[in-house]
Amino acid sequence: MVLIIAAGAVYTGVYLAGTEKTQATLPFSGSSTSSTGRIKVVAAENFWGSLVSQLGGNRLNVTSIISDPNTDPHEYESDPADAIAITNAQLVIVNGAGYDTWALDILSAENTPNQVVLNVQELINQPVNANPHFWYSPYYVNDTVHAMYKDLLKIDPSYGGYYTQQYKALNTSLWQSYMSQEIYIKAHYSGIPVASTESIFVYMTNATGLKMISPPAFMDAVAEGNDPPAQSVAQFENLLAGGNSSVRVLVYNEQTVTPLTQQIKAMAADNQIPIIGVTETIQPPNATFQAWMQGELYSLTNALNAQALGS
Secondary structure: OOEEEEOOEEEEOOOOOOOOOOOOOOOOOOOOEOOOOOEEEEEEEHHHHHHHHHHHHHHEEEEEEEOOOOOOHHHOOOOHHHHHHHHOOOEEEEOOOOOOHHHHHHHHHHOOOOOEEEEHHHHOOOOOOOOOOHHHOHHHHHHHHHHHHHHHHHHOHHHHHHHHHHHHHHHHHHHHHHHHHHHHHHHHHOOOEEEEOOHHHHHHHHHHOOEEOOOHHHHHHHHOOOOOOHHHHHHHHHHHHOHHHOOOEEEEEOOOOOHHHHHHHHHHHHOOOOEEEEOOOOOOOOOOHHHHHHHHHHHHHHHHHHHHHHO
């Protein structure tokens, strides 16, 4: 049994209902298995790739396309190798919401018959223009893992018992690592004001009960690679200059760095505001999803604790 924390409530269960968008399982017309006999799965990003890899274990050959820590996923451009990998996969997992349009373009162009596609944005019924950082929400992670599990049961039904065992083990691991840490933060620091240079941490802020006070227009513009409105920049700077009465922690996206976000980071440091770095993709790339999330949450907890002791 997994305990899931989400904005304002605690839920018990292994699955929170969502709407899944997948095709029925029919004989696959492409090269669905690798030379080792494993099912080919492609995840557009390594956070979804890590989860499906843990879920499928030795039955899958998983390729995660975006995993480079020096790459801003918002600006990724695909190459022919990506198209080949996606075309030959029996299961493809994309984030949606404009985050990996390049992958959706490949899927549309190739249109591989009977290929199963899991689009997270569609699964959780979010609009295309939604904040795309769904993997920072425990709600959405829970829904997505369950959808992956159902898809693997459809694709490879003779190993249903194995996938069920893997699914239970993954749920336990997710709870024992980062999800329990979210509940700890919510219990001890709910309502504490924090800021972020980008919209990446909004879902996590909601899950932990913290209060995100940085201007949405600033965060959204940075996420989209645009210049924030001047008014939002001034608002952000005023918040940072307010000391402990305003921003208690600055969350800094290390993969969408601009001169302006560096300026915001420097201003936070000048005002003795703790700064924690977060990333778009799993860092280090060979870590598990839950170890990555847990590490960021530990850093957040330490920063919040330091501010509480100093206030």
